[in-house]
Amino acid sequence: MADVIETVPRQLLIGGEWVDATGGATFEVTNPADGRVLTRIADATPADGERALAAAAAAQKEWAATEPRTRGEVLRRAFELLTERADVFARLMTLEMGKTLAEAKGEVTYGAEFFRWFSEEAVRIHGRYSPAPSGPTRLITMKGPVGPTLMITPWNFPLAMGTRKIGPAIAAGCTMVVKPAHETPLTMLALAALLEEVGVPAGVLNVVTTTDSGGVCEPLIRDSRLRKLTFTGSTGVGKVLVSQAADQLLRVSMELGGNAPFLVFEDADVDAAVDGAMLAKMRNIGEACTSANRFLVHESVAEEFSARMAERMGALRVGDGTEEGVDVGPLITAKARAGVHELVDDAVSGGARALVGGVVPEGPGHFYPPTVLVDVPPTARVFREEIFGPVAPIATFRDEDEVIERANDTEYGLVAYVFTRDHARVLRVSEALEFGMVGINTGIVSNPAAPFGGVKHSGFGREGGFEGIEEYLETKYVGSAL
Incomplete structure (x- = not known):
């Protein structure tokens, strides 16, 4: 157990650097099978969240201009390395979340596939060109990244719910601030380190772990630099986040409860x-x-x-x-x-x-x-x-x-x-x-090749499939006279 835990960063990832939380606060991560403390990690403050968003905003322009093939190859390398390290990630998930090793390995396989799928979608972002029906004008549409995105992920699938969001964001050219659940943050920290290793540039992916989710996330949601919010979790929390997101009219994806x-x-x-x-x-x-x-x-x-x-x-x-x-x-x-x-x-x-x-x-x-x-x-x-x-x-x-x-x-x-x-x-x-x-x-x-999502109080937006990357793209129309 100790060997796996020791490989995981315990700090926040902000702007390409692993840093302590402001004031040095930490919190315990425990094993639900016996209550043992696995480790202590950084407990971010609202100031840390703001620093993470600033880093994402600063990196957005250059990342959006990066060639789609380059972004896709980063995801492909991430898929291969994650697959290679399946046993390590599976054990980590079992320790912090409780699922069996066999099931955790299944999640690694499933989660890694989002990286492979969206590595192939990165080079298929396209618009269209057509003559206008009523005159000598040409209609052109272009697709571009939404921009800096806040991702709030749940504890029950610590890896796959992250890759399902991070994969299309990287493919589309969006930068990110990821806030994993405080019950199971270690898998996301390990995944962030892996993404650094395969070449995700500084500031593109930022990770803040915290026990004060509302205090850290609400100021980011109300910040004009953020352009998208994606959340997987309970319907009650989702409704609160949608209300907060209205202030900046953010693009919002919500994967909420089920029955x-x-x-x-x-x-x-x-x-x-x-x-x-x-x-x-x-x-x-x-x-x-x-x-x-x-x-x-x-x-x-x-x-x-x-x-x-x-x-x-x-x-x-x-x-x-x-x-x-x-x-x-x-x-x-x-x-x-x-x-x-x-x-x-x-x-x-x-x-x-x-x-x-x-x-x-x-x-x-x-x-x-x-x-x-x-x-x-x-x-x-x-x-x-x-x-x-x-x-x-x-x-x-x-x-x-x-x-x-x-x-x-x-x-x-x-x-x-x-x-x-x-x-x-x-x-x-x-x-x-x-x-x-x-x-x-x-x-x-x-x-991963199908659109995942619900209707009514189960949320809106789709993750995976051809539809998944559209959640991270804006459409621009250009009308050109001949």
Whole structure:
């Protein structure tokens, strides 16, 4: 453990230099599996945030003028080096976040792909040229970088949520200030050091770690030098940030909360549905905005599906993610675990039954057992709120119209999952569901080559795919008379 931690910078990255926070303040980073302190790192102040934005603004003009091929090659080198160091980054994530080593390695693979994808998109930024319909004028459009960007990343995917934002920004020619979550800052610091190593110029990427997120970020959001804000996190915080961003009319991307329904129709392959459910529910210990939150299963297959889910969930081994054979690590904090258990208790008090799990274990660490709830009433909080833990609440339905109405009955609209073998139903249901993404007969929708994002209170903007780089580009129109 010590060897991996010792490789990580503990200071702020501002203008190409690793520096202490103003006043020398630091904070602890702990292991959620046992509460051990991993290290202490710089705790930035608002003054440090301002210095980081000043560095990003100073570097913007030269970085925007850098050849697209050069920017793309930087990302390609970053992809290759990150892939080469997958074991190091995986162990680091497991120590500070809790996910198993196997899952952390999967995140490195996924996160690195954003660098590869956007290395190829950097040279495909283009405009258009066309004659005007009404006269001897030519219409020209040009694409250019938005400018300095503030990136606020979450604790649950410390690497991939960073690469998903940094990749398109580098490709487009934007400079950045990154503020990672204080629970899991080490992965971002290690990633920043890697990006320096592959040639990202001073000031292009700046990283400020802090326990005072609001105090550091709000002045930056209200600063005229900042031109874009991108945030992944809770809907409540996202709403506050959007309000603050209105002052400077910033370009804003918001990837917020979810309440994903998982629909299993009567004609579904139950084996495939259970496999998909395990992926959709248990990825990242259930601490994912894409996690299946509500299982709506046709009454004709509900008993079989529930029994198989309970068997699979009950067989998972809970423990320290660094240990061999562990399937489920700890939740991020004691508060997070208490919140999950509160939702389970509410459901049980309303008539739900726990087929497996549902009891807080004794001992150190923020562990919670994989839990399957059946007979969950529609009014239960576990169906209305984002669980962010290894709990699968199951309810039944009778017909297609009913389940679509229930699936859409949420303020969120990030992702939905559908299992059916009826191709006509696939089209009908996909069109009717009010979600930004729909997974058909699969428990995973995330893909660097696809646009990730939601509707309603799950946010706006897209990350990944051809659409991802557009979030970091402005369009300029030039009208030219002949």
